[in-house]
Amino acid sequence: xxxxxxxxxxxxxxxxxxxxxxxxxxxxxxxxxxxxxxxxxxxxxxxxxxxxxxxxxxxxxxxxxxxxxxxxxxxxxxxxxxxxxxxxxxxxxxxxxxxxxxxxxxxxxxxxxxxxxxxxxxxxxxxxxxxxxxxxxxxxxxxxxxxxxxxxxxxxxxxxxxxxxxxxxxxxxxxxxxxxxxxxxxxxxxxxxxxxxxxxxxxxxxxxxxxxxxxxxxxxxxxxxxxxxxxxxxxxxxxxxxxxxxxxxxxxxxxxxxxxxxxxxxxxxxxxxxxxxxxxxxxxxxxxxxxxxxxxxxxxxxxxxxxxxxxxxxxxxxxxxxxxxxxxxxxxxxxxxxxx
Amino acid sequence: xxxxxxxxxxxxxxxxxxxxxxxxxxxxxxxxxxxxxxxxxxxxxxxxxxxxxxxxxxxxxxxxxxxxxxxxxxxxxxxxxxxxxxxxxxxxxxxxxxxxxxxxxxxxxxxxxxxxxxxxxxxxxxxxxxxxxxxxxxxxxxxxxxxxxxxxxxxxxxxxxxxxxxxxxxxxxxxxxxxxxxxxxxxxxxxxxxxxxxxxxxxxxxxxxxxxxxxxxxxxxxxxxxxxxxxxxxxxxxxxxxxxxxxxxxxxxxxxxxxxxxxxxxxxxxxxxxxxxxxxxxxxxxxxxxxxxxxxxxxxxxxxxxxxxxxxxxxxxxxxxxxxxxxxxxxxxxxxxxxx
Numbered sequence: 048x049x050x051x052x053x054x055x056x057x058x059x060x061x062x063x064x065x066x067x068x069x070x071x072x073x074x075x076x077x078x079x080x081x082x083x084x085x086x087x088x089x090x091x092x093x094x095x096x097x098x099x100x101x102x103x104x105x106x107x108x109x110x111x112x113x114x115x116x117x118x119x120x121x122x123x124x125x126x127x128x129x130x131x132x133x134x135x136x137x138x139x140x141x142x143x144x145x146x147x148x149x150x151x152x153x154x155x156x157x158x159x160x161x162x163x164x165x166x167x168x169x170x171x172x173x174x175x176x177x178x179x180x181x182x183x184x185x186x187x188x189x190x191x192x193x194x195x196x197x198x199x200x201x202x203x204x205x206x207x208x209x210x211x212x213x214x215x216x217x218x219x220x221x222x223x224x225x226x227x228x229x230x231x232x233x234x235x236x237x238x239x240x241x242x243x244x245x246x247x248x249x250x251x252x253x254x255x256x257x258x259x260x261x262x263x264x265x266x267x268x269x270x271x272x273x274x275x276x277x278x279x280x281x282x283x284x285x286x287x288x289x290x291x292x293x294x295x296x297x298x299x300x301x302x303x304x305x306x307x308x309x310x311x312x313x314x315x316x317x318x319x320x321x322x323x324x325x326x327x328x329x330x331x332x333x334x335x336x337x338x339x340x341x342x343x344x345x346x347x348x349x350x351x352x353x354x355x356x357x358x359x360x361x362x363x364x365x366x367x368x369x370x371x372x373x374x375x376x377x378x379x380x381x382x383x384x385x386x387x
Numbered sequence: 388x389x390x391x392x393x394x395x396x397x398x399x400x401x402x403x404x405x406x407x408x409x410x411x412x413x414x415x416x417x418x419x420x421x422x423x424x425x426x427x428x429x430x431x432x433x434x435x436x437x438x439x440x441x442x443x444x445x446x447x448x449x450x451x452x453x454x455x456x457x458x459x460x461x462x463x464x465x466x467x468x469x470x471x472x473x474x475x476x477x478x479x480x481x482x483x484x485x486x487x488x489x490x491x492x493x494x495x496x497x498x499x500x501x502x503x504x505x506x507x508x509x510x511x512x513x514x515x516x517x518x519x520x521x522x523x524x525x526x527x528x529x530x531x532x533x534x535x536x537x538x539x540x541x542x543x544x545x546x547x548x549x550x551x552x553x554x555x556x557x558x559x560x561x562x563x564x565x566x567x568x569x570x571x572x573x574x575x576x577x578x579x580x581x582x583x584x585x586x587x588x589x590x591x592x593x594x595x596x597x598x599x600x601x602x603x604x605x606x607x608x609x610x611x612x613x614x615x616x617x618x619x620x621x622x623x624x625x626x627x628x629x630x631x632x633x634x635x636x637x638x639x640x641x642x643x644x645x646x647x648x649x650x651x652x653x654x655x656x657x658x659x660x661x662x663x664x665x666x667x668x669x670x671x672x673x674x675x676x677x678x679x680x681x682x683x684x685x686x687x688x689x690x691x692x693x694x695x696x697x698x699x700x701x702x703x704x705x706x707x708x709x710x711x712x713x714x715x716x717x718x719x720x721x722x723x724x725x726x727x
Contacts, residue, residue: 071678
């Protein structure tokens with residue numbers, strides 16, 4: 048949505064759009080709560096027909112659907128609404144890549160409330176209240192996260208399996224650090240019948256990862272290692288160590304300490320696969336990765352979205368000989384494959 | 388900010404941006420609370436210098452300013468931040484067009500909480516709880532609104548004075564319906580020394596309008612008419628009747644009833660000046676005007692953002708002979724001048 052009320056002169060458009068950003072979130076949340084996207088999956092409907100299906104008022108549905116069309120989530124033609132390709136893939140409950148629950152989690156009070164304290168986090172230079180600090184042991188944030196985010200991770204998990212060459216079927220001993228829902232390790236095990244996975248995380252979250260491994264038919268090659276990545280003994284001889292969405296929670300020195308431990312646990316020639324939001328060196332683009340550092344400001348004492356040079360330095364200092372960076376479209380993240 | 392993680396394939400970018408829209412609002416709110424824009428008004432500063440001025444941590448200021456640069460509110464060059472032209476005009480507290488308080492109001496719980504109930508408003512087809520219904524008599528929303536929004540209305544108020552030809556100095560008897568902060572009538576009085584203003588609104592709000600009229604030096608030509616626009620006797624013989632940001636709160640039939648009363652109160656050849664959000668006929672563009680109908684869904688029983696044909700029909704049905712539409716850049720609104 049272009050914020051431009053009039054080309055060429057300074058305009059309050061961007062400010063008004065930021066001030067009313069909740070409209071965009073609220074419109075999508077209501078459409079998910081009323082499950083309008085699934086109702087529109089088969090054929091276009093007008094507001095009256097859609098209202099009848101969703102038990103809502105035709106007037107309310109018309110106003111909501113016009114807003115969804117304005118925001119790019121629906122198409123409108125001759126008063127009938129249909130799904131955009133994005134909505135068909137990511138918002139229809141019958142789509143395997145449906146991220147409706149991820150949306151509800153990302154826009155939930157778990158995160159929004161932390162952002163209400165952004166000013167005090169800026170004053171302190173880190174998270175300003177204990178409940179927001181997601182690096183605390185067994186923080187219940189992670190159980191909600193793991194439940195909501197698993198389907199959304201199917202795209203990057205497939206990309207990681209492909210980039211690591213999982214289909215070659217080499218014998219792999221995989222450590223999945225902060226496994227969460229477990230979907231990254233599970234994808235490797237699905238693609239490589241000779242891969243066995245050790246999933247490390249807090250016990251409550253691991254129960255969910257185990258259930259996901261069972262559902263994927265790889266439970267026989269799925270081992271649990273409960274505890275903190277900083278305290279638990281990893282063991283050694285791993286071919287692959289997954290570090291997905293983990294480093295950004297910690298300051299560079301803590302990251303390096305962990306990466307030395309990871310380096311030690313890898314077999315010779317072993318690789319780490321690190322999934323991160325990687326902003327450009329100026330930290331102001333691309334937008335989603337750059338803005339992620341605000342999440343770390345409100346949610347952690349010292350975390351950040353690290354640039355490519357910063358990540359290269361951490362891996363280099365921890366003993367890795369090289370790091371390759373692979374953006375993972377259509378998502379906003381980057382995979383870093385580092386070689387022991 | 389373009390939501391595009393990868394051109395050409397369906398992307399979750401728009402959905403993720405909507406899910407995390409609070410980041411955008413929170414970043415701007417914190418910068419206003421820490422008054423960073425005023426601190427940067429004179430010269431570019433790096434994070435450490437800006438942190439020293441604002442009593443915040445350099446790390447937090449760096450992360451916040453990178454986000455503000457990402458969002459287009461700051462420029463970043465060689466680790467120093469400076470104001471964009473928009474920030475210099477609309478976010479610097481020393482600028483007369485500063486809309487910092489308007490931002491804080493528009494992003495405040497007064498409105499955001501109503502949007503939390505959007506789903507039930509869609510189900511009902513109108514506002515879902517009494518506290519959100521801003522059409523209730525003397526709703527305290529309007530006092531907050533009038534306090535916060537006055538400076539932001541200086542641009543459109545000047546445009547209205549110009550489009551009506553206030554500088555010609557004809558003898559004008561002006562009725563300002565739902566005057567609020569009073570800035571629209573006051574602008575006419577400032578430009579036209581032969582204009583006298585009758586400001587109609589709830590008594591609590593009128594006290595603020597009176598103070599604004601005094602500050603503008605036009606109190607001697609400023610009369611108050613307390614009460615509801617639907618109940619109070621307007622009198623007759625007005626040259627100009629201002630209807631700014633009012634019609635959208637009501638259903639078309641209620642609007643027509645009011646417009647007949649307005650028509651009756653105008654002198655022959657008199658004009659109404661109606662300020663509205665006017666979406667295109669498809670109601671899906673331009674974005675800001677189209678999305679405004681969601682505000683009316685959550686905040687009123689029957690209000691809406693009306694299209695040009697809808698407004699033309701209302702004015703025609705009420706007896707007006709013509710209506711001219713003037714978009715008012717750089718803002719998102721349109722002025723409708725209708726002739727008796």
